[in-house]
Amino acid sequence: MATYGVKTWRKVDFYEVIKTPKDQIIGLSFPRSDLNLGLEPSILSVLPDGDNVHYDMKNRDHNDCNVQLYLCSVYISGMEEFVSWAQRHDTSKIVVGGYHPTTFPEDFERYAFKIVQGPCDDIWGTIKQPGKVVKGIVNHKRVPRRDLYDIKYNQQIIPDKKPKDVVVSINTSQGCAMKPPCDFCCTPIMCPILLSRPLEAVEKEVRSLVQYKPKFLFIRDENFTMQKDWTERLQIIHGLLPKTKIYLFASANTLKEPALQEMAKQGVYMICLGLEDITVEYTKNRTLDQVVRWMKNNGIMTYLSFIVNPHKVIGREAGKDFYDKLMSRFHELAPEMVCGNFLMPFRGTALWDQYYAFVSPEDYKFYDSKTPFLIRNPIVREKMQFFMFWYQWKYYTSDFYNNNVRKFETGDTLHLRFLELYDQFSAKYQKIWNVRP
Ligand code: SF4
Numbered sequence: 345m346a347t348y349g350v351k352t353w354r355k356v357d358f359y360e361v362i363k364t365p366k367d368q369i370i371g372l373s374f375p376r377s378d379l380n381l382g383l384e385p386s387i388l389s390v391l392p393d394g395d396n397v398h399y400d401m402k403n404r405d406h407n408d409c410n411v412q413l414y415l416c417s418v419y420i421s422g423m424e425e426f427v428s429w430a431q432r433h434d435t436s437k438i439v440v441g442g443y444h445p446t447t448f449p450e451d452f453e454r455y456a457f458k459i460v461q462g463p464c465d466d467i468w469g470t471i472k473q474p475g476k477v478v479k480g481i482v483n484h485k486r487v488p489r490r491d492l493y494d495i496k497y498n499q500q501i502i503p504d505k506k507p508k509d510v511v512v513s514i515n516t517s518q519g520c521a522m523k524p525p526c527d528f529c530c531t532p533i534m535c536p537i538l539l540s541r542p543l544e545a546v547e548k549e550v551r552s553l554v555q556y557k558p559k560f561l562f563i564r565d566e567n568f569t570m571q572k573d574w575t576e577r578l579q580i581i582h583g584l585l586p587k588t589k590i591y592l593f594a595s596a597n598t599l600k601e602p603a604l605q606e607m608a609k610q611g612v613y614m615i616c617l618g619l620e621d622i623t624v625e626y627t628k629n630r631t632l633d634q635v636v637r638w639m640k641n642n643g644i645m646t647y648l649s650f651i652v653n654p655h656k657v658i659g660r661e662a663g664k665d666f667y668d669k670l671m672s673r674f675h676e677l678a679p680e681m682v683c684g685n686f687l688m689p690f691r692g693t694a695l696w697d698q699y700y701a702f703v704s705p706e707d708y709k710f711y712d713s714k715t716p717f718l719i720r721n722p723i724v725r726e727k728m729q730f731f732m733f734w735y736q737w738k739y740y741t742s743d744f745y746n747n748n749v750r751k752f753e754t755g756d757t758l759h760l761r762f763l764e765l766y767d768q769f770s771a772k773y774q775k776i777w778n779v780r781p
Pocket residue numbers: 520521522525526529530531532566567595618628
C-alpha cells in the first residue's frame with residue numbers, strides 16, 4: 345500500500361492509494377457503509393461475477409491503471425464524499441447508479457461515463473446501451489455478491505436481536521405501485537412499478553443464505569404484501585430457514601386477518617408499518633388501527649415508523665401539540681417498536697414542488713432522516729433532534745410499555761441503541777436546554 349501527501353497550510357493530509365491487481369472491478373457506496381447499523385449494501389446486487397471483483401467498504405483511492413470499472417452507488421447524502429473521491433479518479437471508468445443519479449443525472453455528467461437510472465442487476469447489459477444516461481436492466485439471474493462482504497457488519501436495531509445474532513436481508517421485489525404514491529416517498533421514483541423477482545430466483549437466493557444460519561431475516565421489499573403471490577414467497581423463505589425470525593415492510597391497506605394468520609405461521613415476528621406524519625391522512629393507513637389489532641391477536645410485533653415535519657414543530661406550543669398527539673397514537677396502537685424520521689423532500693415526489701425552491705446542493709448532506717431538514721438555526725435543530733429522541737425514550741421507559749407491551753430492558757439492540765442515544769443526548773441537553781433561539 346502506497347501513500348502520498350497533499351500539503352495544506354496547516355497539516356499534511358494523506359490519501360491511501362490501494363495497489364490493485366490489473367483489470368479489477370471495484371464496488372463502492374456513497375455514503376460509505378455504516379459498520380454499526382448497516383445491512384448488505386445494495387451495490388452487491390450490481391457487482392458481476394469474477395475473482396477480479398471487490399467491494400471497498402472504505403471508499404479508498406485505487407490506482408486507475410489497474411482498474412477496469414468503478415461501480416458506484418450514490419445516495420443524496422453521499423454526494424459530497426462521491427465528488428471528492430471522483431475528482432481523484434478516471435471519469436472514463438466510473439459508472440454511477442442509485443437514487444441520486446436516477447433523479448439528478450445532470451449532477452453526474454462530469455464524474456461518470458455511464459449514469460444508470462432505476463434498479464439494475466445486469467451491469468454488462470446496462471452499460472452496453474448507447475448514451476450516457478441509461479435505464480438499469482434487471483434480469484434476476486444472479487444472487488447478490490455477499491461473498492465480498494462480511495455479514496457480521498449487519499446490525500439492525502430491532503426488538504429481541506442481541507448484538508451477536510446474525511441478520512440477513514433479501515429483496516423479493518422492488519418498487520411500489522401505490523396509486524397515488526404517498527407524497528413523501530421516493531420508492532416510486534426509483535421504480536414506479538412493482539417488479540417482482542421470479543420465485544426460482546428468490547429460492548436460489550434463500551438457499552445461498554442458509555450457510556449463515558441467520559437468527560433474523562429482513563425482507564427489504566418496500567411493500568411486500570402488495571405482491572399477489574407473497575404467500576408463496578414467504579413459504580419458500582420459511583421452508584428453507586424454519587428457525588429464522590422474519591420481519592418486513594407492508595402497508596396496512598394490503599393486510600387482512602387471514603393474511604396475518606398465514607404470516608404468523610410462516611415465521612413473521614414483526615411487520616413495519618408506516619404511521620408517517622400523524623397530521624396527514626394517508627390512503628394506505630385508513631385501516632391501520634384494525635390491522636394492528638389483528639397483528640396483536642396473532643402474536644406479530646408492530647414496528648411503527650413516524651415522520652416529523654420540522655416546519656410543523658417550530659416553537660414550544662406547536663412541538664408539544666404534535667408530540668402529545670403522537671404519544672396518544674402510541675398508546676392507542678401499543679407498538680413494540682417506534683422509529684422517528686424527519687421529513688425529507690425527494691425530487692419527483694408530490695412534496696417536492698413545495699420545496700424545490702429552497703433545496704440546494706449544500707443541503708444534500710442532511711438527507712439522513714435524522715437531521716431536521718431546512719432548519720438553519722443550529723439550536724432549534726438540536727432541540728428538534730432531542731425531542732424526537734426524548735418522546736421515543738419516554739415511550740420505551742413508560743409503565744405503559746413495560747406493563748402492557750413488552751419489557752424494554754432486555755439487552756437487545758433496540759435497548760442498547762437507546763442507551764447510547766440517551767448518553768449522547770444527556771451531554772447535549774445540558775448545553776442547549778436553556779438557550780432560547
Ligand atoms: S410509503 Fe409505502 S405505500 Fe406509500 S408509496 Fe412508499 S412504498 Fe408505496
